[in-house]
Amino acid sequence: MKPTARFRPAWSESAPGAGTFRSIAKYGDPRAFKHPSDAWVRMMMQEFGMTEADFSRKRDQGDIPVAIGRPSKLSSAHLEALAGIVGDKNVAVDDYSRLKYASGKTAEEILELRRGIVREVADAVVHPRDKNDVRKIVEYCDAERIAVTAYGGGSSVNFGCRPYRGGISLVLGTHMSSLLDINETDQLARVQPGMLGPAYEDALEHAPERFGCRRRYTCGHFPQSFEYSTVGGWVVTLGSGQASTYYGDAYDLVFSQEYVTPVGSFKTIEAPATATGPRINDIMKGSEGSFGILVEARMRVFRYMPENRARFGFMYPSWEAAVDASREIMQGEFGRPAVYRISDPEETDRGLKLYGVPGFAEPIMAKLGFEPMRRCLCLGTVEGDPDYTRLVSRKVKQVAKRYGAVSLGGYATRKWEPTRYTEPYMREDLNDFGILIDTLEAGVTWDNLHRLHQGVRAFVKSRPGTICMTHASHFYPQGTNLYFIFVARMDLDEYVAFQAGIIDQILKHGGTLSHHHGVGRLLAPWMEAHLGPEQMGVLRALKRHFDPNNVMNPGGQLGLDEIPPRR
Secondary structure, three states: OOOOOOOOOOOOOOOOOOOEHHHHHOOOOOOOOOOOOHHHHHHHHHHHOOOHHHHOOOOOOOOOEOOOOOOOOOOHHHHHHHHHHHOHHHEEOOHHHHHHOOOOOOHHHHHHHHOOOOOOOOOEEEOOOOHHHHHHHHHHHHHHOOOEEEEOOOOOOOOOOOOOOOOEEEEOOOOOOOEEEEEOOOOEEEEOOOOEHHHHHHHHHOHHHHHOOOOOEEOOOOOOOHHHOEHHHHHHOOOOOOOHHHHOOHHHHEEEEEEEEOOEEEEOOOOOOOOOOOOHHHHHOOOOOOOOEEEEEEEEOEEOOHHHOEEEEEEEOOHHHHHHHHHHHHOOOOOOOOOEEEEOHHHHHHHHHHOOOOOOHHHHHHHOOOOOOOOEEEEEEEOOOHHHHHHHHHHHHHHHHHOOOEEOOOHHHHHHHHHOOOHHHHHHHHHHOOOEEEEEEEEEEHHHHHHHHHHHHHHHHOOOOEEEEEEEOOOEOOEEEEEEEEEEOOOHHHHHHHHHHHHHHHHHOOOOOOOOOOOOOOOHHHHHHHHOHHHHHHHHHHHHHHOOOOOEOOOOHHHOOOOOOOO
């Protein structure tokens, strides 16, 4: 049955009840929502064979109070010792805290939480006040063989927060969440690991008022999870922000780090370059809490000049043209954009519906040769010195024109910008009506891009009634990433098997196991095949050195020790 002209599902508009499973499963602000457009509802009804009746009954709401039914395995002596380090108020053993700080935002976790299913939880939640507390906690837990799982913002999409062996969840964002100082001479900021993205950026932009600096600064790192992820999380998972093409990935932004490990604490050398063997600073990036706890980072920052930002957008006649133009732009030696994104044909057409682009534009685009399910949207920004932004903008436009693109001006980018952090909210609406949406991403070289794109899409589309949208959003002279979004109606068991099949296809067709989401425990079973035994041997040797008793995030993180069954 086709939807009536004014049909609109009864989307959720109220915050989850306090203490409920749904309050943990919900992404972001409890009072914030983003609903699919009416055009998207019609599209899903057509794609998935749904009727208005299917959108009239919500399922698996998770509106029941959290109850674990498992007492803490830590003794009263252990709890007293931890409280003696951080204070009674900073140790919690209630059910809600133990589950909240053991949960991330993996699709499987969310679906299980909505059903009231509890997997692994911590035996206690501990909130250190400073790095000295962290040192004492790690020393104590190592001596007592108590597992320690670090928790930042809770936005992990790979089971990175799950304490598979119980122990403690170490919450770094409660107290260790400040920008400590700015070295304006070296253009570096010293920041604690639990600081959320918006607070970090706001402090940098107000550097003159807060730190007496001459200039305002920006962090340059704006992942989709920006509002609910931490600086430490960016570093230890090798994250990448939406403006990475200009500013760099988290890997590039870290100047030096300070860690607490079971075998001791250390700061990495602070120098713009050094030839003193393999860099420990690089080794610790992406370690995902398996070697120790990041307690401070010195981060590169950049001059904040929003008045010079230039926006652009293009419609390309084909995916091949969009990819070829993008490669030319990245290898052109004239500078690079900050934000730069290209959407494949399916994402372009689905996206036009999501953002409510009016139907009357279709005949115009078709007349110009931009056919549905062939055309590809590109959007971006250029930042920096005004002369730089003018040069790069002009060069990007010249290249795009050579590859048959028509300019959309800044309209498409301005339309996208207000949604850049809100799209994850839409998952809640879809889950309410039994629709699953998830993502997987991979790094890829230019010469292998089409093979990877076609191979993964072929697998996803082989399942009837499945949407597969793909974009590239982090660019380098040698390649880019492909970010696959799949939407379908399927139960949890089918989803787990289907997701594994996509990961297999990514590796089979030459993509990296992850580009910017980290590994966690989700991708751990594929790490040996991806890196090979020699490289995995190096990582395991580092694990044995820093954490000989295997108390730091044990249970398969990064594939470094025994990987427990997933379900």
